[in-house]
Amino acid sequence: MDKKYLDEIASFYTEEDFDSVLLYYGLKIFEKQRRGDTFLELGCSLGISTTFLLSYALSLDVVEGSIKNIEKAKTRVGNNDKVRFYHSLWEDFNYPKNKYSDIIWFRGMEHISNPEVVLKKIRSSLISGGRLHITVPNALSLHRRLGSLMGLLRDPWSLSERDKALGHFKVYDRFKLISLLKENGYQIIHWEGIILKPLPNSKMLELYKENPKLIEALFEIGKELPDYCAEIYVCAIPKKEGTGK
Numbered sequence: 001m002d003k004k005y006l007d008e009i010a011s012f013y014t015e016e017d018f019d020s021v022l023l024y025y026g027l028k029i030f031e032k033q034r035r036g037d038t039f040l041e042l043g044c045s046l047g048i049s050t051t052f053l054l055s056y057a058l059s060l061d062v063v064e065g066s067i068k069n070i071e072k073a074k075t076r077v078g079n080n081d082k083v084r085f086y087h088s089l090w091e092d093f094n095y096p097k098n099k100y101s102d103i104i105w106f107r108g109m110e111h112i113s114n115p116e117v118v119l120k121k122i123r124s125s126l127i128s129g130g131r132l133h134i135t136v137p138n139a140l141s142l143h144r145r146l147g148s149l150m151g152l153l154r155d156p157w158s159l160s161e162r163d164k165a166l167g168h169f170k171v172y173d174r175f176k177l178i179s180l181l182k183e184n185g186y187q188i189i190h191w192e193g194i195i196l197k198p199l200p201n202s203k204m205l206e207l208y209k210e211n212p213k214l215i216e217a218l219f220e221i222g223k224e225l226p227d228y229c230a231e232i233y234v235c236a237i238p239k240k241e242g243t244g245k
Helices: 003-010 018-033 048-054 067-077 115-123 142-149 161-165 174-183 201-210 212-222
Strands: 038-042 059-064 083-087 100-106 126-137 186-196 229-238
Touching: 018 048, 018 100, 018 126, 018 186, 018 201, 018 229, 038 048, 038 115, 048 059, 048 067, 048 100, 059 067, 067 083, 100 115, 115 126, 115 174, 126 174, 126 186, 142 229, 174 186, 174 229, 186 212, 201 212
Parallel strands: 038 059, 038 100, 059 083, 100 126
Antiparallel strands: 126 229, 186 229
């Protein structure tokens, strides 16, 4: 995936999408799981998450492949000397050693064909005890299971038309995501689901506007049914050298 294509995808995203609501709840989980206040954000999109992270950050580096997204995020955060933006593909960036308390990679892994490259490169950028925070769309979510049974998807792991429009390469379930992290030198310390989502984004956004308490309830119910939630959140730390942990 190149920068020009990422600029094309950037035009797809607006705040008028249920993904913004999912992002908010993912950040609420991050808020409880964060390690410190020196952050690296992989991908800023509209800058919603960047703005949230700045409220906790002593410093924030953002690596983003789309210049359009960087411009949107800069407009949103304003003149803030705590944040630095780097226009680069994640695979190409030279990550500093032992710098970050937390690396935030929300809804990004599914956008690249070789996440192993990024996972290995960013591992050494974490300080001792530093944490990697990942969210991905969940292949086994309730709405994808329904789509498969209705014949709209070949199976829950198939790419939907929305996936293709957003430039997704793969849809992960919890098992595939955790396995990938372990294979690339990480230990899982926490995971959970983000919102039980029975309907498409457009319908979910309508419900959210009508009654936000319903979405809050679906978030709470999702804690009991994490493998059926719309997204999966995982918090991981690098394995200690010479151990299986």
